[in-house]
Amino acid sequence: MKWQIDSDRPVYKQLIEQTEQAIVSGIFSPGERLPSVRDLAAEAGVNPNTMQRALAELERSGILYSQRTSGRFITDDEEMIDKLRYQKAEEDARTFFDNMKKLDLSADEIARLLRAIFEEDKDEKSASNE
Amino acid sequence: MKWQIDSDRPVYKQLIEQTEQAIVSGIFSPGERLPSVRDLAAEAGVNPNTMQRALAELERSGILYSQRTSGRFITDDEEMIDKLRYQKAEEDARTFFDNMKKLDLSADEIARLLRAIFEEDKDEKSASNE
DNA sequence: ATTAATGTACTATCTGATTAATACAGTAAT
DNA sequence: ATTACTGTATTAATCAGATAGTACATTAAT
Numbered sequence: 001m002k003w004q005i006d007s008d009r010p011v012y013k014q015l016i017e018q019t020e021q022a023i024v025s026g027i028f029s030p031g032e033r034l035p036s037v038r039d040l041a042a043e044a045g046v047n048p049n050t051m052q053r054a055l056a057e058l059e060r061s062g063i064l065y066s067q068r069t070s071g072r073f074i075t076d077d078e079e080m081i082d083k084l085r086y087q088k089a090e091e092d093a094r095t096f097f098d099n100m101k102k103l104d105l106s107a108d109e110i111a112r113l114l115r116a117i118f119e120e121d122k123d124e125k126s127a128s129n130e
Numbered sequence: 131m132k133w134q135i136d137s138d139r140p141v142y143k144q145l146i147e148q149t150e151q152a153i154v155s156g157i158f159s160p161g162e163r164l165p166s167v168r169d170l171a172a173e174a175g176v177n178p179n180t181m182q183r184a185l186a187e188l189e190r191s192g193i194l195y196s197q198r199t200s201g202r203f204i205t206d207d208e209e210m211i212d213k214l215r216y217q218k219a220e221e222d223a224r225t226f227f228d229n230m231k232k233l234d235l236s237a238d239e240i241a242r243l244l245r246a247i248f249e250e251d252k253d254e255k256s257a258s259n260e
Numbered sequence: 261a262t263t264a265a266t267g268t269a270c271t272a273t274c275t276g277a278t279t280a281a282t283a284c285a286g287t288a289a290t
Numbered sequence: 291a292t293t294a295c296t297g298t299a300t301t302a303a304t305c306a307g308a309t310a311g312t313a314c315a316t317t318a319a320t
Contacts, residue, residue: 007276009139010307021232036266047309052268069266069317089233093243096226097251102151103219107248113223114244118237121227137306140277166296177279182298199287199296 001027003044011046015054023063023074024085034064034072131157133174141176145184153193153204154215164194164202 001022005014022028034040034055041051055072058064062080066072075081100110131152135144152158164170164185171181185202188194192210196202205211230240 008143012307013138025232025234037268038266049269049310050308053307056268066267067317068268068315071266085233089230089235089239089243090247092226092229092233093240093247096222097244097247099222100219101251102155103215103222104155105219109219110223110244113219114227114240117220117223117227121231142277167298168296179280180278183277186298196297197287198285198298201296 001043005044005046012050012054012057015044015046015051016057019054019058020063020084020088024081024088028074030074030078030081031076032074033070034074036071131173135174135176142180142184142187145174145176145181146187149184149188150193150214150218154211154218158204160204160208160211161206162204163200164204166201 003015003018005011019028028034035043037052037055038048040055041048044051055064055066059066062077063075063084064072065075097110105113133145133148135141149158158164165173167182167185168178170185171178174181185194185196189196189202192207193205193214194202195205227240235243
């Protein structure tokens with residue numbers, strides 16, 4: 001998995017978010033074993049302590065669990081994962097909608113904007129496919 | 131103007147964002163004089179230095195200018211303000227769209243989600259109006 | 261039994277952001 | 291001239307987050 005860490009926000013929070021995203025988007029499968037803390041930290045280019053902190057929080061939320069010496073695993077509970085996925089989508093949508101309200105964009109303007117971005121994305125895809 | 135500062139991200143960046151938002155959404159009008167650094171800082175509940183830092187950055191971008199002793203003002207350039215408004219909307223929309231892609235939501239699912247939130251918002255409005 | 265890998269814990273240090281407390285320079289109003 | 295308000299600058303202290311380095315206990319593999 002590839003990590004995108006910037007210096008705008010606490011690194012451990014970015015690690016939490018991106019790990020959650022990797023889980024809900026299927027980059028990590030239910031029940032799958034994760035690389036070790038040290039390996040993950042090296043992969044992400046952060047200190048092992050920081051990665052440990054992020055993983056510990058993900059455990060508290062139940063999406064991960066660790067077995068003392070054999071490693072750390074994604075939960076088997078697929079329903080929990082799907083719930084998380086929808087919860088994140090809803091959160092993102094609400095944030096987006098709030099932002100648009102603050103910028104005084106009408107529903108029409110929002111729709112037009114999104115459509116433009118959607119088309120643009122389709123074009124990129126078809127361009128890279130040939 | 132009301133400020134919403136949390137501890138998730140650098141305060142001065144939140145001040146920049148919220149000031150920009152206040153400008154593009156018309157809470158501050160073109161050419162209008164801002165309260166003094168000290169007053170704004172008190173209003174937002176932050177240290178004057180932090181507010182000063184945020185305002186200084188907004189000046190570098192041209193959206194504000196200060197007159198040494200008479201105060202600080204919003205730019206008169208309405209086109210610049212409108213450009214900023216659209217730029218922020220586009221940025222938000224792109225971020226939202228990227229998030230949705232990462233969560234593997236289809237265009238239909240995105241549309242359904244937004245519609246739901248939009249309806250919910252309409253309901254809140256009409257409820258508070260009577 | 262030994263080795264290597266795991267998660268976990270601890271302490272010290274460093275850095276950036278924030279706060280705090282002043283101070284200075286310019287100008288408008290009196 | 292004096293007063294009161296501007297923006298601006300400086301220095302020190304504080305705090306959270308991140309890093310660095312090391313250590314320990316447990317278990318699977320050899």
